[in-house]
Amino acid sequence: MQSQQFEDILRSVPLMSPEQVGVLHKTLPPAANSAKPDAHDESRLLERLKFYFDQHPLCVRCRSTHINRWGTKDGHQRYYCKDCGKTFNAMSGTPLSHLRVREKLDQYVECMNGETTLRPAARQCGVSLDTSFHMRHRLMALVENDSYGQLSGIAEEDETFFHESHKGDRKLQNPRKRGARSQRKSRNTKTEKKASVPLIPVMVACDRNHHVIDAVLKKVSTEELQSQLEGQILAGSTLCFDAHLAHEHLAEKLSLTAKTLVSSSGERVKEGIYHIQTVNAYHSELKRWINGFFKGVATKYLQRYLGWKRYLKTHTFSIEGFLDQTVFHHTN
Template structure:
């Protein structure tokens, strides 16, 4: 229970270990055991007005002894936005109920983006994105209504309701929360994304027992039990 509480607090590996009276290596192993199943728990059906946007994380070999590139200083920021070898794009998709899914991508093109969106978007969804051509192409292929927001022209809201402000706010919270870890190894990034989704799902109602249920893959059953 103590380690679950440390996850809710968003403590680092070392701080979690100190709180639970274990060494940092044991703390690291416990963290990833707790996060394995939450990493795979994401919304599988989004409906209504749906917002999508991509965010980027530095590609990181943190913890690896042999690198295939020159080492970077710890926590160094990547200032060029894009999909180069130094960055990992993550597509975040969120509906107005707060249901959220995210996907680590190899590229930001139609071939890569369309399959995950096709799997989770309702057929009558109203899709909101920025003005990138790839989103127009995907929406056309899926046959769904699309409202692109032309941010470069200063247009942030269409008809008072179509925008991507919710997903942008989520991205901002995610990036701010991730800063405490001073860089996350790319091979573990999906687990941290799942960790954040779990925290967002439960918000102020989260508790160590819920964290334990999530780690055991029983989160949905526990949620249904609480509603009865």
Template structure:
């Protein structure tokens, strides 16, 4: 629009009634969101921009495409933009991304988020897992001091799968066997007294020493005091790696045991389990294949580290490793 025409249009804005003003704001919101997203992308990538194909740091500008600056690598001669190689590559409707991230921050279900942002529910679901793809990898460097570890179990789900490896069950079904069995997904959660949290889906059925070595050992400080329940897998794990270990016999009614290093209990991690269960309930069942994404989502919200759409966007395209 040329300047004289724009000036005339702008001067007429005060004459609009309230419904008309709201229509203008709704029409302009995606454009404003797009400008903000493009600025965030450039800001996040400017410092360490390199070719995602060969990691070369020498590049030159190579035109624009789909509102994004493109670059050509001096080494491999391939082109890229600042989203190439990230989970957000080739996603459209960028002007609505920040509004959708606001919906993620308040844990809206798929359909409610789709209605809020005015996109299709399939788009909202696809966006959810694209934005959470790297969030699940953002964990603290290590747990120190007193670290509590315990498992929680939820029913294995193949929701959304076209082929099942077991007989189908009705929504809200129950396991075919009592107790801890292969019908349940095991979620390991470890949390220190500084509220730093790590979690992992270890597989189906009870946790084993090998699984603890894979999912827990890399995140434990050598001087940590590991507090768990009386599960024998933790005792064998701690003995094999020379870790200080205290067990609380919860099944016998033991809750807290005094110690010179601090109270020995697993109440912090069990409280986290309770909050996680309550948070998952409105989603009406989470497919096991997506469970790690939901764990990262909940960990992000529980830590209170990410409180705005801008922060969540930075996390979605590049990890932010920081203390919680």
């Protein structure tokens, strides 16, 4: 191959989509994909992140492009911002910053298929339970806020609720409030309301093309729902929801066509095609995953698990796909 052709290919790599990068990886010979890393080449994920960042480095503090290379440390290229004077590397400001168990990162990505709990993941990767917890949360944080396109066509929106949980909180004064056991109701109806665990509302909106938007809400209100859905649904779409005071003017504020179903009266489908069965099915799947498979998660991490589930729902999980998706979103 001519050197000019090779340089053209190199320049085109940062402009590729995650799908195109995946195809490129598949076309490489086995030796190129399975080469043993040296002492500092700790993972494919970090190497890809560093490669893409090096094409267009930005200051993590002021987003300036006036950047100089500034030596290396622990195998990472460092940079210096001429505008604010900050030094940084490709991982600075990301969930992978200061990661210590770098050589286990690619192996742990295999456990991000949504079907592996912390202890089996720790045994599979040869790390402690505490390290397994931190690696999972670092990887979840990479996709927590990613979005995969606007909702369009017929969209559905509804809320579901999770019991407030303090799972894993060792500083909690009353251990009975920690997790699932706190969901038991008092036998005394007079004290049942006081003894009940607070409910955390979760909004989910989806369309018939498997696009998903979700959020943990402070309360179910028109204003909060509007703030979460603003700009997330394509103009001219139809939004289906049940009869709830918070939904009364929601579609109007979002400039969408509304289809309201009165579930309390047994109305399940309107005009043969409008319903909220897709989003309710997602609620059921989400609750089985969080409350059943994981035996509940701490409320403070609930949004992170929603993002992880959203990723798994909108992608066919693969190691290469996860690597490319996370790198693509954190370097653009």
